[in-house]
Amino acid sequence: MWVFFPVILLVLGVYVVLVWKFPGWLVGLLPVSVGVPLALGLVPDIPEPFPISLGALVFIITVSLVHFKPMPFIEETPWYKVLSGILFRIIIWCFYLIALTAMFHFFGVILFIISLIFVFRYKQTRRYSLSLNVLSVISAAMRQNLPLPMALETAAANGKDPAAKIYRQTAKWLCEGQSLSDALKRAYRRCPAEIIAALAAGEAMNQLPAAAAALEQDCIAHVNGFEKIRPIHPAYPLIVILVAVVIMSGLCVFIIPTFAEVIRDITGGQAVLPASTQLLLNLTTTLMRPGIVLLIVIGLLIILMVGLYVYNRPRRPERPRLLSRAGDWVKWHIPGVSYFERLYSLQRTIQSVQAGLKAGYSFDAIVRRTLRLDVNECFRIRLHRWLEQIEAGRPIADSAAACGLGRTLAWALDEKVNKGNTPQLLKMLEEICRNRYHYRLNIAHSVIWPLVVVAMGGGVGFVMFAMFSAIVSMITYTMDYSMP
Structure with a gap:
């Protein structure tokens, strides 16, 4: 050989x-x-x-x-480049998991999950923090009427951090004649798609400073939400469930069958395990079959790869992919999540309408440019219907209400009720939508996490009850059959 x-x-x-x-x-x-x-x-x-x-x-x-x-640089990252990036990260994380498991055994898996969650959280926070830095420089340059390429080159100031590299690359593409949205898309590949889409819509309506200022406020709200101290970390339930599953599997594989044999030997096969213990044993035995375990592992790997693919590949509002359309449809029809999707899409729409009115565009042109925004695809269908009704000659406010865009937006656009006050009302509605989104999101976190903890406590309590029921039954049968 x-x-x-x-x-x-x-x-x-x-x-x-x-x-x-x-x-x-x-x-x-x-x-x-x-x-x-x-x-x-x-x-x-x-x-x-x-x-x-x-x-x-x-x-x-x-x-x-x-x-x-x-x-x-090309507009669309090739599929093989995206796939190789995902596979490379999986390889690195597999080596890291093997090293942790070799050093800490079972606790290495827990440390691996904690590390994975922290890295993902850090990347998510850094993504919006970096976007906030870029938008802050752009907004400041526009407020002071400075040439944008010169302002970005000055902000870079020979720095070597990621923000400085983005400034230099954006200035380079601007000097070559690209629009700001295209230049930022080329210089900052991981820029959130909603920022690129909103900047493109602002450019189309000659309201780029207003769009950049509104996006800056949104990024500030995102970063402030990441920096808030949570009473229960999102990783806590996952870690507790993992520990409980591992302990339960060990009990049901090595301990409970021994209890069952002892009870059968004592009673001569006349008694069996308690119902709760038998249910736990049957459930674990079913899940621990090789085929089921393989399906669970393959399912988790598929979810991980799809999640990494979606996270690393930005959305395309102008040509949404199948995964984006499917994800938007699912989020739109999940109770609770659909409320936040509607509120977020409505806020983006109000921003665009406000900028279009300020620039003096007609309403059909405003809605046509609003369709470029990165909003939920189900909400985009309503915007298409709204545009069709406006082009058909229906009143703007009535058509907005008929298409399901909300009575508040229809009220703000009703010139019969609010003559000349529409821009001020739209600005007020934008602030209300932004504040309501983040306030109710915090309320949802505060309500859901205690319920999750109660559910986990119920699951752990059931496992403990099943274990102690088997011990009590074994002691009871021993006393009944051994004492005269």
Whole structure:
């Protein structure tokens, strides 16, 4: 077998060159590239660890090379680049999980979950904090009527932090004739899609300063929400449930069957476990079957990969993807979540209408530009219906109410009731929607988390009750059958 090592190294070298030259093809053929080394395990004289190690090496080399290969800017990140980024992160986290498990055993899994949640939370907070820094500089430059490229270059000031790099790249694209939304999209790939869409809508209505100022307020509200101290961390229920499941599995695999055998031996097979203990044992036995465990693991991996894909690939308001449309439909029809989706989309719409009226556009042009915003797709359908009714000649306020955009918006747009006060009312409604969104979100957190804790307490209490019921039954049967 050692004779083939030079040949294997040569093939790996050629494979590395092919991956570097044709990354898309090699990522698409990754199952074949990994399957060929694994097929060597069918050869009798080759030890089993060798093909597994070779297949893992091919997988890691392919993903790493495609992930780190530099590429020029294009509007849409290629699918293989996104997929390699997701797979590379999964590889890193798997190595981290293996290291923690080797050092801390069971507690390593808990530390892994805590680390995963903290990293995700940090990235989410940093994303909006960075967006807030960029929008603050842009808004300040516009308020002082400074040339935007010069202001961004000055803000960079030879800095090496991520914000300074974004400033320099944005200034570069602005000097090449790009609009602000396109320049920011090119310079800051991870910029939230709602910010890019709102800036594009503001540019279309010549109200870019107002759009940037409104987005700055939204980012401030987001960052303030991240910085608030929560009485119960969102990771707490997940960690408690994981610990409870592991302990319950150990009890039902090693302890409760022993109790059942003891009770059968004492009573001569006439008695069985209590109903609660039997229910817990049946449930755990069903979930611990190899097929069920495999399905659960595959399901969790699919959820993880889809979540990472959605998180790392920004939305496209102008051409929404299938996952975006499906996610918007689900959020729109979940009780409670739909309220926040409607409120957020309504706030964005009010901002756009307010900017359009300030610029002197007609209402059909305002609604047409509002459709560029990053709002829920179900809400966008209502905006389309509103535009159709406006173009058909129906009154603006009546058509807004008929299309389900809210009675408050219809009232603010009703010129018969509020002659000349529509811009002021829209500004007031925008502030009301923003404050109500964050206030009721905090209320929902304060109400839901105690209910989650009560539900977890009920689950842990049921497990304890089932355990102690088995112990009490065993003691009772022992006393009944051993005492005269």
